[in-house]
Amino acid sequence: MAEITSNSTDRHPRRLHPLPLRIMHWINALAMIIMIGSGWKIYNDEVLFGWLHFPQWITIGGGPEGALQWHFFAMWLLMINGLAYIGYGFATGRFRRKLLPIWPSEIISNVRDALRFRLSHDDITHYNAVQKTLYVGIIAVIVVQVVSGFAVWKPIQLSELMVLFYDFQGARLAHFIGMALIVGFLIVHVALALLVPKTIGAMVTGGPRVDEPESPEPTPPAGSAAQEAR
Amino acid sequence: MLKTPSPSIFRPEGGIAKSVREQNKGLIEEIDRRKILRGAMSLGALTMLTGCDVTNKSPVQSVLKAVSSFNDRVQQAMFRPNHLAPTYSEAQVVKPPRFNAYYDIEEVVPVDGATWKLELAGLIQDKRPWTARQIYELPEEEWIVRHICVEGWDYIGQWSGVNLRQFLQRVGADLTAKYVSFKCADDYYGSIDMASALHPQTILATKYAKQLIGDPFGFPLRLRTATKLGFKNPKWITAIEVTNTYPGGYWEDRGFNWHSGI
Secondary structure, X not given: OHHHHHHOHHHOOOEOOOHXXXXXXXXXHHHHHHHHHHHHHHHHOOOOOOOOOOOHHHOOOOOHHHHHXXXXXXXXXXXXXXXXXXXXXXXXXXXXXXXXXXXXXXXXXXXXXXXXXXXXXXXXXXXXXXXXXXXXXXXXXXXXXXXXXXXXXXXXXXXXXXXXXXXXXXXXXXXXXXXXXXXXXXXXXXXXXXXXXXXXXXXXXOOOEOOOOOOOOOOHHHHHHHHHHO | OOOOOOOOOOOOOOOOOHHHHHHOHHHHHHHHHHHHHHHHHHHHHHHHXXXXXXXXXXXXXXXXXXXXXXXXXXXXXXXXXXXXXXXXXXXXXXXXXXXXXXXXXXXXXXXXXXXXXXXXXEOEOOOOOEEHHHHHOOOOEEEEEXXXXXXXXXEXXXXXXXXXXXXXXXXXXXXXXXXXXXXXXXXXXEXXXXXXXXXXXXEEEEEEOOEEOOHHHOOOOEEEEOOEOXXXXXXXXXXXXXXXXXXXXXXXXXXXXXXXXX
């Protein structure tokens, strides 16, 4: 009995990316791709910028009615999954441990290193200040994107939201800019992941076991045991 | 198999007489069989074309349709019956209004106001038809509200006419029914939920910017509701039906969301 307890997985440190987090990451990736591709098709029907039409082959949904169906399907996926992710991030303390604190001086030195191609990306268990800023930033952008999406969807029922975006076209523009920022993040995120391929593996299998417990208040015995194991 | 038709202005009032059905039983069955055969053949032909057309009947398509129906119910729950849409000043009104239909403006067939009639059907006590003159005599109200199209464009318009709630009360419509359905002179058709029909800013419009509505914009009578997308506002209305049977609509039957509230 005692042997089983000491060998049980409870005593092992958690994975870098616990299973719920990985599931939420990939659901979000899928939902976001559907939202962007169908959103481009919807945009094409009444463009904000005359010079910008998205080619049909990179859009999702076929016609405008199909694109709207996909958009208003994936919105549930994105919202429910996003709420679960935010709840998880706060409840487990993951946000606090992984994304905070962010020091401006660290960002500056990171950027300086990056410009000299000396910014290390190799320790995937620790985010540098630029990564932290990007991750906190993209979470905030997606939250604002959901809010502007509600404003475009329900400009009358949620007319109070309209104050934030000036008017209906303002909300459309905000929703477009949010999309552009998310696409920009996606390009950088995927490019850097491809540069350090083990990050992709870690988001699939969970990555190395780390000594940080995935709970808000680490209990002293568990912490010391994990340190010993190291 | 013949289904019992639900009451509708689009069918004979008493349904199809039983004797007629008996007489033509063989013919009806023959036609039904041919329809099945034709369906089978065209489905076979479709699979030889690109995959796109076949997905219309795919499980993916039915999931998307089911979510769209679910979204109808969500929008119904989000609807605030007494929440007014923002209104604007006369100076902001765009003249003339922006044209929209399922065809180009050159193809508009004007409606003759002298012979035009508004027919009523379904769960309405007084089904006497209305002439344009009778409609003009009804109390009029004006709303300067934003028109938002599903495509993403919008403009501010100044619409006046009889309040739909008051009109439905006047003709003794069942206000607990689910749908108000519209038939138009250009074969367009559409329907809205009763809650939206009873909203204070939903009117049967006869005027735009204090003038009779122009031919391309729905003369003599069109729906104008501040709480729905543009395509939910049928123009050149010729018949109104109050019903509990889902009536669909021109664009809705082609995959656009039915509630389409804003």
